[in-house]
Amino acid sequence: AQSVTQPDIHITVSEGASLELRCNYSYGATPYLFWYVQSPGQGLQLLLKYFSGDTLVQGIKGFEAEFKRSQSSFNLRKPSVHWSDAAEYFCAVVNNAGNMLTFGGGTRLMVKP
């Protein structure tokens, strides 16, 4: 069965500092991976996705993620965090049939001024 783990429940960074959110997956075949962001009371917005090819993928809002098969990881990064980035971030993997996303537990990001 597929699973996603986000080891960090909460992360606090200062505005302007760099950010890395961790994501580890368990999947028997080639994983198709996603990062979504959820602002309080809002829906899920797709930040980026990885299917194949270049292991470093660029997303919206200045985010990027790197797929590392050897470490079963798909960590999300941003070089300089803005206060508006405060939100909950979810890593997810889709199943073989492509009709079910399995989410990690989420990481809540807080940004200090």
Place this chain on the structure above:
Amino acid sequence: AAGVIQSPRHLIKEKRETATLKCYPIPRHDTVYWYQQGPGQDPQFLISFYEKMQSDKGSIPDRFSAQQFSDYHSELNMSSLELGDSALYFCASSSPSGRRTDTQYFGPGTRLTVL
């Protein structure tokens, strides 16, 4: 660009009542997914439809049923509501390629509160 529309955005019900949530996918999307997100939880997959047929089923209680109509909108029907059904219910849609690479685009969610 048009997004997924969910209605209502907020719903308050009493225990043992019924509720119907509606989802209107992005135009030309024919696949719809339903997820439930409890307080402080990650979204959990409930059920999905492709071309009006159920394509997969997750942890959906027997008290819940769903369907997709000819115009591709979907409805989630919830009966005998329990306090534990209080959650944010998301609908997502994807384009009609039927491939694993399809991206799911999420609606804003319906917040259901059961009193």
